[in-house]
Amino acid sequence: PVSISMPDLPNVGSLMPGGDEEPEPEGSATPLSGITQAVAADSAEGTGTADAGESLRARIMAQAEQQQAQVETKAAAEAAAAAEKKAAEAAAKAEKEAEEKAAAAKKKAEEEAAKKAEAERLAKLAKQFTLPTSSYTISSTFNQAGSLWASGHHTGLDFAAPTGTLLKAVHSGTITSAGWDGSYGYKTVLTLDDGTELWYAHQSSINVSVGQKVTTGDVIGRVGATGNVTGAHLHLEVHTDGGTGIDPMAWLQSKGLTP
Ligand SMILES: [Zn+2]
Incomplete structure (x- = not known):
């Protein structure tokens, strides 16, 4: 037999940098030995891998x-x-x-x-206060339109009553006018303390004189048909102090009266 003597060559591995150990494969975070140990640990508790699943299930639950x-x-x-x-x-x-x-x-x-x-x-x-006459019917109201009146509208409130019916002072005051006044006929003006004027028109007779003081209900004259009329009635006008005529119906109502 031929004996071949090989020269003493260094180990191949010793020529590589990093020594002769096998490099660890990438992607293996846990060494196999570790897994083995974990399984071994569970096995050691006596539950095994199946019980580990149960434990996880329980935790999830x-x-x-x-x-x-x-x-x-x-x-x-x-x-x-x-x-x-x-x-x-x-x-x-x-x-x-x-x-x-x-x-x-x-x-x-x-x-x-x-x-x-x-x-x-x-x-x-x-x-x-009292109504100016009695036994009457309202025959024409304030501001009513009609050809009978010069202005085309009625300036007062008409109380139709037989000639001779008594006219009374609506409230206490002073007589400031008494006499003939054209289309108004025989007319009396009663002025109250607040300046309100009450005009009584178409009278058949006048029972008071200018300057005379009267009180509520005093007779001041009688209903007639003098002046511009178609029949016997009291034409009543109400004028506020220095002002034009206002609706006598509303004024009387404001005094608690119901014409
Ligand atoms: Zn009238």
């Missing part, structure tokens, strides 16, 4: 239950908040309605009180 519980807690809190809000709104609505009801009742009471006060005021006034 617990987490799901916790999340569900959180959802339920949140829902409950929202429901409670909604209920509280609803209750607060209902309370506010009830309070508002109560306030409105109270305000309406107060307004109604005030209106009734004002109405009563006005009725009492008119009743008291009515005792101080």
Whole structure:
């Protein structure tokens, strides 16, 4: 046999940088030995790999239950908040309605009180005022249109009554005019303390004289058909202090009278 003597060559590995160890393959984070140990650990507890899955399942279930519980807690809190809000709104609505009801009742009471006060005021006034004549019918109202009147409109309120019917002072005052006045016929003017003038026209007779003081209900003359008329009646005009004529019906009503 031939003995071949090889020269002492250095190991190939020793020529490579980094020594002769095998480089670790990439992508293997856990050394195989580690996995082996983990499995071994589970095996050591006696549960094995199947029980590890069960444990994971249990953890997931617990987490799901916790999340569900959180959802339920949140829902409950929202429901409670909604209920509280609803209750607060209902309370506010009830309070508002109560306030409105109270305000309406107060307004109604005030209106009734004002109405009563006005009725009492008119009743008291009515005792101080009287209608200018009796046994009459209203034959023409204020501002009524008609060719009979020079202005085209009626300037007073007509009380149709038989000639000779008594005319009375509507209120206390002073006679400021008494005599003939053209189309007005025989006319008397009664001036009240506040300056209001009451004109009595178409009289058949005059019972007072200028400057005479009269009180409510005093007879001042009689109904007639003098001046521009178509029949016997009292033509009553009301003039405010220094002003033009106003509606005698409204004026009499403002004194608590009902012509
Ligand atoms: Zn008239």
